[in-house]
Structure formats: C-alpha cells, structure tokens
Amino acid sequence: LLAATTAPADSGYVWPLKLDPQLTSSFAEFRPGRFHAGIDLRTNGVGREVFAAGDGYVSRVRCSPYGYGKAIYLQLSDGNVAIYAHLSGYYPDLAEFVRDEQHRTKNYTMDAPLRPGQFPIQRGQLIALSGQTGIGAPHLHYELRNASEEPVNPRLLGVDWPDTTPPVLRKILIAPQGLGGRVNGDVLPVVLEVTKNEQGEFRTAPVRLSGRIGFGADVLDPGAGGYNLGVHQLRLLTDGTETFRMQHDLMSYSNHRNAAVAYH
Numbered sequence: 001l002l003a004a005t006t007a008p009a010d011s012g013y014v015w016p017l018k019l020d021p022q023l024t025s026s027f028a029e030f031r032p033g034r035f036h037a038g039i040d041l042r043t044n045g046v047g048r049e050v051f052a053a054g055d056g057y058v059s060r061v062r063c064s065p066y067g068y069g070k071a072i073y074l075q076l077s078d079g080n081v082a083i084y085a086h087l088s089g090y091y092p093d094l095a096e097f098v099r100d101e102q103h104r105t106k107n108y109t110m111d112a113p114l115r116p117g118q119f120p121i122q123r124g125q126l127i128a129l130s131g132q133t134g135i136g137a138p139h140l141h142y143e144l145r146n147a148s149e150e151p152v153n154p155r156l157l158g159v160d161w162p163d164t165t166p167p168v169l170r171k172i173l174i175a176p177q178g179l180g181g182r183v184n185g186d187v188l189p190v191v192l193e194v195t196k197n198e199q200g201e202f203r204t205a206p207v208r209l210s211g212r213i214g215f216g217a218d219v220l221d222p223g224a225g226g227y228n229l230g231v232h233q234l235r236l237l238t239d240g241t242e243t244f245r246m247q248h249d250l251m252s253y254s255n256h257r258n259a260a261v262a263y264h
Helices: 092-105 253-263
Strands: 023-025 039-041 049-051 056-063 070-076 081-090 110-113 126-130 140-145 168-176 190-193 213-222 233-238 241-247
Touching: 056 081, 056 092, 070 126, 081 092, 092 110, 213 233
Parallel strands: none
Antiparallel strands: 023 039, 039 140, 049 126, 056 070, 056 110, 070 081, 081 126, 081 140, 168 190, 168 213, 233 241
C-alpha cells in the first residue's frame, strides 16, 4: 500500500522561487549509493531569484566546480538549516566576500563557516540566483536540516507543493528466505505483473506462500513535467495489520550505506 506525505500546517517558510512549485526530484529519491537529501525545484533556466525561507543568518558558503557547486547555508531562527545549491551567484555583499576569499587564497574552491552576525538574513530576502554549478542541468537544490544537521523531508516541516499524480505500482517481487520459504511451491523468487482495477487498486494473480518470505515493490511516483519522484512510504499489511513500513522522513549522512539496501 502506497501513501503520499501529509503536510502539517504551513511552517511560514518562504518558497525559494517566484515560480509555480514544481519538483524534478524528491526527498530520499535513490541516487547511486545514496538517498537525495533535499528536493530539486524546476527553474526553466539559470538566473532565477532565490529567496530566504526565514529569518536567520548565513552560516556557511561554499563554492566548488563539483557537488553542490555554489551553495548557501542559512541558519534559521527556529533552529533548522536551509541549504540552496547549484547557484549561479550570491547576493552582492556575500558575493563580494566570496570573491575576496578566492583572491586571497588564489583558489576558486572554498568552504567557509561564517559568524552569526556577519551576514544576517530576513525572511523573503533575495539571497542568490539559481544556476547549474556543480551539475549539468539547471535547477535549484533546496534542503532543510534539523539542529543535528540531519536532512528532513520538507513536507514534514510544512513546506508544501502540488502533487496530483498517485504512485504507480509496476511489479511485485516475492522472495523466499532460506530453504524453508516457498513461493508457489518453489524456492525461487517470483516477479508478478500487476493490473489496475476500476477502484484504482493494483492486483496480482493469486500466489501460494509458505515459510518466511519477503516482498519488493517496483513503483514510481510520477511528477509534473514527466519527472519520476521518490516514494515517501511503503507499508506491508497482513489481514489489515501492518507488519513492515519503510518511510522516508529523516536521514543521516552516517547511515548512507543502508540506502542501497532500502532501495532494493
């Protein structure tokens, strides 16, 4: 059974762009060897104005030809951190600081922690321009972290966007565990095709199971513009009782090694 996230009341955070909210990638979407730590926003090019989520200050500024490219870290007054990445430029005062640091070190790449009073920021302030630094396609990477520097699903912090397309279940995997499990009387895994009925439910052909078995789901969550987003929650219910749940609310950089296992 698949479920979308349910957002709480509006957090009061300002949406980063003056564009219709449209995602090209979602939180915990699987990337090779890791989960995506934020959401990617469609910008339709470079140079879009980027605005601060809330009051706070710039706690860190990065500039690199790789990874997040040009990035701003905002320490928000509520204790969370907002990150804006793949930027094409910073607001004037910060841009001057970055340029001076690059000239001083004679190096384009920089990663500088900043003092709380050095670059104060107000809610809705213009802080940057979107770009494609560190990566090929233009978009804005927007990431929210808690006070422990752990990326959080933005919907759980009240950040909302339209999502009118339900997930699509494509196939179901059933795999016996060890020699005691059986699927249709055999020890081999089975991949089942699914069909969708008039009630919007996905069904498979009947299957006979015994012993310990595991399930896998091949599922997509279509987004606007033809993008496929990550699924927030997968639940396994037996006779109406939940026996397993995978839910992407919070992640830890120290636990990335489990991403491939959870995805598989």
